Amino acid sequence: MKTFIAQALFQSHSYLEYRKLMADLLKEGKSTAVEQTQERTHYSELNESRMRRLDKTMHITDENSxxxxxxxxxxxxLVLTESWCGDAAQILPILHKMEIESNGEIEMKLVLRDENETLMNHFLTNKSKAIPKLIVIDKETGSVVGDWGPRPQGAIKLIEDYKDEFGRIDETAKANLQLWYLHDKGMGTQNEIIQLLQNLE
Structure with missing residues (x-):
């Protein structure tokens, strides 16, 4: 196992620990960001509500289960994330439910992107530190066997099309993205990760 992966795992959080960290920081008016801003705290508050709802309503299909x-x-x-990330808020509850459904074959560990720069730099998306980023590690060998993220393909296309049309990502694009996640009901994420796992098996 690479040293930077071992170090990340050593300081990682379970999903429930991460949810508690988010909630505790918000009580102090903070996000997980190294550089605290009002905007990031605002997004973290929105994400706390989203994740609380998804924790209750998100389910894995019988076929995927x-x-x-x-x-x-x-x-x-091993998942790179931050509390202010809108994509992470939509995806982490799905990953957690998939972890539960696996009957112990999958163990999810969450780490903060900005505290794990070396790890993040090994898993860039188009040279950017896009999150969430799922890194799949074979538990027996300790080797990285795959990765996924930061978004399912349908969401990637939505953002790319918007950027092509308007030249930038703005609040409207972000709102459209959240609506896409709402209508997708986690199916894009579930199915893509299942496919990744089946390719590894």
Missing amino acids: AKLKSLTKRYIW
Whole structure:
């Protein structure tokens, strides 16, 4: 196992620990950001509400649940995230439910992007530090066998099309993205990650 991955795992959080960290920081008017801003705290507040709702309503399809239960290998999911990230708020609850459905074959560990720069720099998306980023580690060998993120393909296309038309990502684009996640109901994320796992099996 690479040293920077081992270091990240050493300081990682379970999903429930991460949710508590978010809530505790918000009580102090803060986000997980190294550089605190009012905007990031505002987004963290929105994301807290989103995640609380998704924790209650998100479910894994019976078909995907069966595939998770039939995994023959054990994995660590190391996920780079931050509390202010809108994509992470939509995706982490899905990953957590998939972790539960796997009957212990998947163990998810969350780390903060800005505190793990070396790790992040090894998993850039188009040279940017886009999150969330899921790094799949074979538990037996400790080797990285795949990665996914920061968004499912449908969401990527929505943002790319918007940028092509308007030349930038603004609040309207962000609102459209959240609506896309709402209508998708987690299916894009579930199905893409299931496909990744099946390719590894």
